[in-house]
Amino acid sequence: MTTSISVICYKYKTLSNGENPLMVRISQNGKRKLVSLGISVNHKFWNFEKQKPKPNCPNKEQIEILITNKLNEFNNQIIEFKSENKDFTAKTLIEKVSKPVKRMNVNDLFLQEIAQLKKEERIRYAECHDYVYKSLLKFNKHLDIYFSDIDVQWLKKYEAWLRSQGNSENTIGFKFRTLRAMYNIAIKEGYVKAEFYPFKEYKVSKLHEDTPKRAIVKDNVKKIVSTSANNAYKELAIDLFTFSYFTGGINFTDMARIKHDNIIDGRLAYKRKKTKKLIQLPLQPKAMGIINKYKSPSNPYIFPILSTFHKTEQQKINRIHKVIGKVNKHLKALGVELDLDKKLTTYVARHSFSTTLKRSGVSTSLICEALGHSSEKITQIYLDSFENDQIDEAMSNLL
The missing domain is CATH 1.10.443.10 (Intergrase catalytic core)
Known part of the structure; x- marks a missing residue:
């Protein structure tokens, strides 16, 4: 399955400003699909043979940068699909690129989850999440960061800091399990790509200490x-x-x-x-x-x-x-x-x-x-x- 991406000036449609829209053209298996680039140019400033703006085109450099960035987005997404052995169509490719990862930082997602748990009257869970939220805030000074910023090195630093604060092994494990659960929510809601998930390499299971047996005969x-x-x-x-x-x-x-x-x-x-x-x-x-x-x-x-x-x-x-x-x-x-x-x-x-x-x-x-x-x-x-x-x-x- 071969897929090619290019940008064209769609001369068959003239906008109210007298210009023609620039379109991303996706060619796959003999079929073509067009999606708007979001800008337009006057056809007299476009080289239709080479499908690029002429030297005298107004804002030529900015248009070329926009075209390059958009082509890179599509080509990078194709590479991602192939690396995961996923089949895709022109439509799914456009959907993936057109709906990028939503932005929500760690601070806002924690507060949102705590509020939701309280709304569901899961008060103890809300308190536990708030407990971990405050711990993270104390460690990092602020949580105006994205989940993609939380990598293995960041987790190791957090673990070391918790130990320096005198946290027990099981307390550290609890905090990391909560953070991992929040990361999974972020992935599910589209706030971070799964490829950034750090817990494949950083194993939370190691943070466990057997407690004394509490049973009596x-x-x-x-x-x-x-x-x-x-x-x-x-x-x-x-x-x-x-x-x-x-x-x-x-x-x-x-x-x-x-x-x-x-x-x-x-x-x-x-x-x-x-x-x-x-x-x-x-x-x-x-x-x-x-x-x-x-x-x-x-x-x-x-x-x-x-x-x-x-x-x-x-x-x-x-x-x-x-x-x-x-x-x-x-x-x-x-x-x-x-x-x-x-x-x-x-x-x-x-x-x-x-x-x-x-x-x-x-x-x-x-x-x-x-x-x-x-x-x-x-x-x-x-x-x-x-x-x-x-x-x-x-x-x-x-x-």
């Missing part, structure tokens, strides 16, 4: 579950830990948001706030007992964390943040009281759930040992992809 779970509380908050902390352990390691945010409507035919069915994945679990007697304990006709939520007072997403987030701090404070004290070798938090229940099932011989593919560690997607999939009786049987091993 089944005997210690029994100690927690059977502990008597001497105050209401300690009792709530124990009940929330127990409920999480018996309901697939449900995290605190989702636990706070579940309502009585989520209890269907003796099962808990809810969508995770973080991933929107639907999870359905059998309710063990211990979990059902806790539900009945906190049941209140005046509150649609199962636990006394949220109520009808909390209407906006920000109100809910603030309340959950406040309560989880108090709950974890009591769990930490309980861990010391029981002489446990782990710092006790609600998240320990999540890890203990998966580890206990694994040690009981339950298939790793069913429970996914990481359970939110290496891949949040796997955490959700393991409950979605198996039949209810498989899940029911597996969870019978919890105590």
Whole structure:
């Protein structure tokens, strides 16, 4: 397939100013297509034999520069198509050249994404993006740069700076994963060409540090579950830990948001706030007992964390943040009281759930040992992809 590009003076059309338009002519497989160059000249100043302006043509040098630049655009795009082994037509070639990469700098795209996340009430994600945005701003002094400016060397400098600021390995990894996600958005929206993508060479996966195992053995779970509380908050902390352990390691945010409507035919069915994945679990007697304990006709939520007072997403987030701090404070004290070798938090229940099932011989593919560690997607999939009786049987091993 041969393609030739040239600029001609289209003498068959005369504009209102008496001049003829200059056109880019694309010849491919015996077919021709014309697209306007955006300027015109009087035909008496055009050399039709050589298809270029005559020496006496007004603005001759500027016209020649414009012609050269436009021919280069088309020829460079042809080279790009060929380097990627992509077939193209005259029409697709014109479309590609006529619709260049849109310009949006890093600063504006970050602010746009943060605003969109807030609009979707994904407040925690918005806060995370804002956290990374401020880090980048502090490092680079300004973000009036384009994504094509972020190359491998720039990323290495940012990594070195983060280390100099005392950031942990996992914190650095989080910031780079967020930046990589923003770069992918920029590519998708046409703000930067994929060929500039620096993360093929710069591997974010290296920025990971294994954290200490948070799971506790089944005997210690029994100690927690059977502990008597001497105050209401300690009792709530124990009940929330127990409920999480018996309901697939449900995290605190989702636990706070579940309502009585989520209890269907003796099962808990809810969508995770973080991933929107639907999870359905059998309710063990211990979990059902806790539900009945906190049941209140005046509150649609199962636990006394949220109520009808909390209407906006920000109100809910603030309340959950406040309560989880108090709950974890009591769990930490309980861990010391029981002489446990782990710092006790609600998240320990999540890890203990998966580890206990694994040690009981339950298939790793069913429970996914990481359970939110290496891949949040796997955490959700393991409950979605198996039949209810498989899940029911597996969870019978919890105590």
